[in-house]
Amino acid sequence: MEYKIGYILINLAIMPKTSTNVRNRVNKLHLPKTKSLYPLFEVISNSIHAIEEAKKEKLIKDNGKIEINILRIGKEGIFEEISNTDDYPIDSFEIIDNGIGLNEDNYNSFQEFDSEYKIEIGGKGIGRLVCLKAFSALIINSCYLDKDKYWTRSFEFKKTIEGYSNYNEELSNDNRIGTNVLLKSYVSPYKENVPKSITDVSREIIKHFQLYFIQEKQPTIIIKNQDGFHRNLTKIFNSEFKSKILSDSFIIAEEKFNIHISKSFSAQSHKVNYCANERIVRSEGLSKHLVDLKYSILDSLRNEKFYYQVFVVSDLLDTSVNDARTSFNFPDKSENEDSEQIEVIEEVTLSKIRKKTINCIENLLSETLAVIRAEKVERYRPIIDNKFPNYTNLFKYKKEKVERLPVGLNENELDIKLYEIEAQWRKEIKQEGADLLTKKKDITELEDYKELYEKYVTNLNEVGKSDLARYVVHRRSVIDLLEKLIELNDDDKFANEDLVHSLFFPIRETDDSIFSEKQNLWLLDERLTFNKFLASDKLFKQIENLGSDSKERMDLIIKKEEVFDKAVLFSENKIPFESFTIVEFKRPERNDYVYGNPKNDPIAQVRRYIRETIDGETKKRGKKIQASFNTPFYCYVVADITSSLEYILDEESFINTPDGLGYFRIYDTNNYKAYIEVLPFSKVLKDSKERNRVLFERLNLPQ
Incomplete structure (x- = not known):
């Protein structure tokens, strides 16, 4: 039972009770040692959400501020006297924001594991458990406004059965809102895998929250070393990342969609990500739609390989995401989308968004794709020249199709793909011939008809050359096979x-x-x-x-x-x-x-x-x-x-x-x-x- 007397909280039960064994939950949680900064990302994410809440309540007027203090292993005061602070391992992080604070709603959500309080913005309710996986404790001190009164709430969260300790709540002497979170003392194996440099930590934060920076929705984020050196993450993004971000937009049914492309040196494949509220809702492999983006690409300046990450954002996506944040509340494809008939009312579908997105990617990455395709065609050209010369005319008449062949095809796969291109070309030529006969009735100028006729005959002749070349290749193969059949086999016998x-x-x-x-x-x-x-x-x-x-x-x-x-x-x-x-x-x-x-x-x-x-x-x-x-x-x-x-x-x-x-x-x-x-x-x-x-x-x- 709790009573507020003179604005001082008397917590008779000392701590809130939970029905979950915190230590057991943390032990079952999997967090790879290479994700040592994920707890920091979780706290920063909570700070951003808290700032957005404060903005909605008009408790702050600007974009808010987050200050991150790096606390390293070493005696207090020594870092002000040395020049190589980054050489010392990081022990803890202190994150300070001016968000809405742990008011009653936020605190109740904090106590409830797997809370759905933030599900509409992508929260899963396990961020604090992730923090305890890598750190010995969370020490939280938060100020919030309740009925025109400022309160402070503080407690510790540890990997014990109960989880909570040293809880306190009282009237604040400081009329401000915000939260101070201390991620205290890394534990193994995470402490051995966290980067040391303030610059490296800054870059990782930017990469994780790049959608905020790309859309200029991020608060001011300052990260500090104990020697007083600090970095502004917005300035780092503007100087190192912004110029490398490729952006474009398109409109469907009067709704604007923005496309942003960045490089990732840690991703495992090229991805297109459909996002809502600065979080990814649905990801798709980009190679399904652009076959040339199947493998990593070498960054010559860094001599490292990367994958493109494409982000699709819009107000419509923000408002159309479903409750589970697994998809959007509009169809994947409309019934008459593939029909040649013009729709009276244009409808937004994921298929249309995807098609427009791929077109934007083609334009934004045109130079890169041109290089990849040229290299790919050069690898295929000797095979075609030596094995399948009947397809050589495709380089001239269907070059765009040849350039879009998948990478890494073996000879048989290449033969099949080229055959498909040629078959479609034959179909087009037949249609041209049929159209020519039809148009002849309507064409009054001889020159117009001659132009159409010459184009048709040219294509028809090229297909004829292809057929002849295929027949010659067939003859070469037959002769080779006969030569093989009349040789002695492994058993010193001849073919029957x-x-x-x-x-x-x-x-x-x-x-x-x-x-x-x-x-x-x-x-x-x-x-x-x-x-x-x-x-x-x-x-x-x-x-x-x-x-x-x-x-x-x-x-x-x-x-x-x-x-x-x-x-x-x-x-x-x-x-x-x-x-x-x-x-x-x-x-x-x-x-x-x-x-x-x-x-x-x-x-x-x-x-x-x-x-x-x-x-x-x-x-x-x-x-x-x-x-x-x-x-x-x-x-x-x-x-x-x-x-x-x-x-x-x-x-x-x-x-x-x-x-x-x-x-x-x-x-x-x-x-x-x-x-x-x-x-x-x-x-x-x-x-x-x-x-x-x-x-x-x-x-x-x-x-």
């Missing part, structure tokens, strides 16, 4: 027939499922690119295009509409077939051939395939395929010239090709007309490289 076969032409496919992009018969002969597929690796009786019942299998049958010297006149629907091409693949370095054996003699197999085609009842979609004794057959046996195969070729009177690597023979009999060529894989590689050399050179691809 199916793998080699599939590289030239997909096995177990029909002309209903095969596309020209999936075959690589140009490896054998460029003219085979224009052949139409009939069958691959299937039993004749299963081939819809050939009506034969034979169970013999051929590796590949290809129909040509014209003979080779007239390939340019190719016609898919021309009947009768005027020639056939047969290709037989054998495993590299195979050496178990037997002359005349139906299963192990490739020449005999090919000749049998010819007879099967001529003698069988061949039909295509019910119509007879006319293959006669005079129909020319062009046959390729792709096989390495081993001793067993060489014996068969000698017996069949094959002739060496001019380069000495392969063999050929012309069969002109009463039964069929055929040209059969045996190509070892080394010759296929050599010839295909030579034929494509000029294309590879033009794209600077490795030979």
Whole structure:
């Protein structure tokens, strides 16, 4: 029970009782040793709030004042005689303000842990516990006004079960308001990690409360050493920080939003922070919206790396923050925000604020982003030149998109991102073509139409170049893969027939499922690119295009509409077939051939395939395929010239090709007309490289 007699407080219970074990609460609280100044920040924050309350009550007329005294370890009076005060460790801080003081409301809130009294301005009610984590005690002496009378309230707060001690309240002899807080004696491990220099402490305070300084809402803050040396934090901010703060603004629905960008050498990532009442409400990683701001940036003057911290502030954000201070009382996105229709009434949404903020950041950091993007593109350019030359025209026509590629992409990721850019470009070109046809009806001046047409054709041609380059890169990759497949693997074995076969032409496919992009018969002969597929690796009786019942299998049958010297006149629907091409693949370095054996003699197999085609009842979609004794057959046996195969070729009177690597023979009999060529894989590689050399050179691809 308490009584006020003659304006002197008689505290019969001596101290207020709390239902919480203070020592236990403090022990459970986590405060990293690197955050040794956080208790000081908590007290300064309370002082700022107290000053703002005093201003609202019109108890002070200016922005208020906070004085911070640094108390170091050392004998009293010694610091006035020495010149190296900053060399002595800091023991305590004394914080003095002229705020509203610990009146009844503030004191009741102080006693209640997790108090919601300051929740509307971001208070969490545990600041005093943070102080006890790093210091042995808080000694508080506060003056406040109550019913036109000035009172003082003093007590100590320690890490004990009760927490409070030496409580006193009485009428004040000094007609002023304000609070004096002593953060007494650092404890380990915090005392070993607190900075010593008054300048370093000053800078850390400014960094923590930078939103106040940026918006010029800070009180006068003076920090003093025991030798009498003092610093004004506003002056330090103006001389060291202010010129480095980048600011801009934008308006949505007649509401003004201010953007401030500062550098942080202690943050872990680039952040955009949406703030209310000088506190951060919501943070987002900036790299989600600006991919170039993924990694830290080197400050050349300090030789340190930093991250940008972006602060978005406005009166609307101050008044729209929710009670829990986790978000704002307006939608993240409106229903028709992505619609092209113009909204009658503009609505504020977080999505719109974010979009405008990113635009401001782009403008404010344009020089920095330009350097980052240029360096990034230079890192990607050799990969694109060597691996993906089909995308080189994007540097000219979609440079802005290329510059905004994410940093740190590997080759596969880069390929996918570039493909996405090119695909969007193709879509735009198609739309340009459609628009051109539409506008032609409305354009009366020929020059206007020519200008649109020339732009469209230019873009269309560039896409065509990209397609050609992609095809050339594809050829280079196919040749490299074939070279790899015919080498000995780790087990001293060669790739099986199916793998080699599939590289030239997909096995177990029909002309209903095969596309020209999936075959690589140009490896054998460029003219085979224009052949139409009939069958691959299937039993004749299963081939819809050939009506034969034979169970013999051929590796590949290809129909040509014209003979080779007239390939340019190719016609898919021309009947009768005027020639056939047969290709037989054998495993590299195979050496178990037997002359005349139906299963192990490739020449005999090919000749049998010819007879099967001529003698069988061949039909295509019910119509007879006319293959006669005079129909020319062009046959390729792709096989390495081993001793067993060489014996068969000698017996069949094959002739060496001019380069000495392969063999050929012309069969002109009463039964069929055929040209059969045996190509070892080394010759296929050599010839295909030579034929494509000029294309590879033009794209600077490795030979």
